[in-house]
Amino acid sequence: DTGSAAAIPINEVDIAYVTPVTIGTPPQTLMLDLDTGSSDLWVFSSLTPSNQVRGQEIYSPTKSSTSKLLSGHTWSIRYGDGSGSRGTVYTDNFTIGGLEVKSQAVQAALEVSSSFTQEQSLDGLVGLGFSALNTVRPSSQLTFFDNARPNLDEEVFTADLKYHATGSYDFGFIDSKKYAGNITYTTVQQSPGYWTHSLSGYSVGSGAFQASQISGISDTGTTLLYLPTAIVTAYYRQVQGAQNSQYYGGYVFPCSSTLPTFTFGIEGARFTIPASYINYTRISPTSTTCYGGLQSSSGLGINIFGDVALKAAFVVFSGTNPPRIGFAIK
Numbered sequence: 001d002t003g004s005a006a007a008i009p010i011n012e013v014d015i016a017y018v019t020p021v022t023i024g025t026p027p028q029t030l031m032l033d034l035d036t037g038s039s040d041l042w043v044f045s046s047l048t049p050s051n052q053v054r055g056q057e058i059y060s061p062t063k064s065s066t067s068k069l070l071s072g073h074t075w076s077i078r079y080g081d082g083s084g085s086r087g088t089v090y091t092d093n094f095t096i097g098g099l100e101v102k103s104q105a106v107q108a109a110l111e112v113s114s115s116f117t118q119e120q121s122l123d124g125l126v127g128l129g130f131s132a133l134n135t136v137r138p139s140s141q142l143t144f145f146d147n148a149r150p151n152l153d154e155e156v157f158t159a160d161l162k163y164h165a166t167g168s169y170d171f172g173f174i175d176s177k178k179y180a181g182n183i184t185y186t187t188v189q190q191s192p193g194y195w196t197h198s199l200s201g202y203s204v205g206s207g208a209f210q211a212s213q214i215s216g217i218s219d220t221g222t223t224l225l226y227l228p229t230a231i232v233t234a235y236y237r238q239v240q241g242a243q244n245s246q247y248y249g250g251y252v253f254p255c256s257s258t259l260p261t262f263t264f265g266i267e268g269a270r271f272t273i274p275a276s277y278i279n280y281t282r283i284s285p286t287s288t289t290c291y292g293g294l295q296s297s298s299g300l301g302i303n304i305f306g307d308v309a310l311k312a313a314f315v316v317f318s319g320t321n322p323p324r325i326g327f328a329i330k
């Protein structure tokens, strides 16, 4: 089996990407954020208090003839940005891009935090991390990818996220039309459950490449790129008027500044993030101060290769044993 679906930016600065999925019988279509940084599949639902729902589509298990309550099971998740949700669990038929999993655990939200309520075009998440991170108790549940794997033509899914444009997620096959040259793979450490791997180094603009093993997670659910402070300060040293603002919680700079590109290594391959991706957003609609797409990871305890980096490549998440991650230019 295979599947292929769109990855649609939910706003004009690509804060997140959503993908249409169907749940139940007859199919209910929701727009979910496919997140390789977590492993819960949860949705706004008919059980979510109405004062926490602001325009989202909801899953109504009672309207699906194939839904089953997973009785006695609950879940509760907290994300790195402080957002979170909790609820109860059903199983139901679930498809992404024509790929169906029967009896997928669908976690129905009984409560969501305010940042989810405020994102009206995001109806929930599909966790594509390793199932060890799943928060359902007393028995944890498998991700959509883990459930689909036995039926996939190839044990992979790919992410082709785009800057200010719609990209795609493919399951079960690698579309050679979506990238150029070769795919460079590197090993993944799957414990504790993230797609954890290393970069082989970096360079700023036309500067020399600094070989250095930088461990982190490839996380489609994180908007920005978070790297060690030494790398980030070296980058913004090249930006006129840049400063690390306590007030804005990160590096800001005059929107008119010229930014250098940022290149990261995967083994022997090199991937260059255009300056435009790092000129992330104005701090407010009328401001001439801009917030950077590259920020420091100090305080996070982990480096995060989020969408700002991933959208510069075609990325293969390979569920082989051992798992691997592959990058190609596009």
Ligand SMILES: O=C(NC1CCCCC1)N[C@H]1[C@H](O)[C@@H](N2CCCCC2)[C@@H]2OC[C@H]1O2
Binding pocket: 015, 016, 033, 035, 079, 080, 081, 082, 083, 115, 116, 119, 122, 125, 221, 222, 223, 226, 300, 304
């Ligand atoms: O918390 C993180 N990442 C952290 C960012 C700060 C540094 C540590 C990692 N990712 C979340 C993201 O923010 C959420 N958000 C929802 C609203 C639209 C924007 C996305 C979405 O829900 C879970 C996941 O994706």
